[in-house]
Amino acid sequence: MKIALLGYGKMGKMIEQIAISRNHEIIAKIDNEFTSKDIAGADVAIDFSVPSAAFGNITSCLENGVPVISGTTGWLDNYDKAVDLCHRQKGAFIYASNFSLGVNIFFQLNEYLARMMSNLEEYQVSMEEIHHTQKLDAPSGTAITLAEGIIKNSSKTGWQLDKAGDNEIPITAKRIENVPGTHSIRYSGKVDDIEITHTAHSREGFALGAVIAAEWIIGKTGVFSMKDVLNLD
């Protein structure tokens, strides 16, 4: 598989290593704006860039008939437009706030727990995410997906960073040197707390998941998620 990397930072470099170890070829390493020529000949593009560039990068891929996997977070105001464009172009597109197998299992566990807790008024839900200090967005994309999973399965109506209203989930975002990504959901009660945590030990799981998604999307048309790739549910 010929891969164009859109974003050659921490994730782009890790994806390169994993892709090569799985016998794929990196035909472009793009770290800034690019033209159609730069991605010509790619079977798939993998975008781990910056929030301000992701939607433009995805648009360029879809307009040039290149399937695109995006892991960039913090651009989701434009997600519906990307979906529309993908359908109009009959292209192929996957966005995931987190590509690791462990986090995708954790997403399911979170929804299951939220359903169990939904009628227990004695517990207050809250969330904490911890990432390295270079992270541009807060809360993390993963924390937003987790919050959406709780909202779908409870009477909560939204989330807020730090403070939250009665019906909202408070999210705390901490930035600590070298932390790849830790997410915890806590249900606090008077007599006890229940807490679930996912801790990434490195970026390897994110990168492997993105390469697996790229392998999976070849030959497909449509908008997919990691649930489709991993056959979860």
Ligand SMILES: NC(=O)C1=CN([C@@H]2O[C@H](COP(=O)(O)OP(=O)(O)OC[C@H]3O[C@@H](n4cnc5c(N)ncnc54)[C@H](O)[C@@H]3O)[C@@H](O)[C@H]2O)C=CC1
């Ligand atoms: N979905 C997931 O599983 C994961 C998502 N992420 C997200 O991926 C993104 C990248 O993360 P890192 O690699 O850690 O960041 P990074 O800052 O190390 O790398 C981003 C790279 O994008 C480049 N860039 C800037 N403008 C660009 C453009 N127009 N086109 C292409 N590249 C451009 C930058 O020069 C930089 O090298 C972030 O949004 C992060 O939140 C990170 C890890 C896992």
Ligand SMILES: O=C(O)C1=N[C@H](C(=O)O)C[C@H](O)C1
């Ligand atoms: O920026 C990161 O590093 C990460 N970003 C993603 C997010 O915002 O959830 C995924 C992972 O937690 C690492």
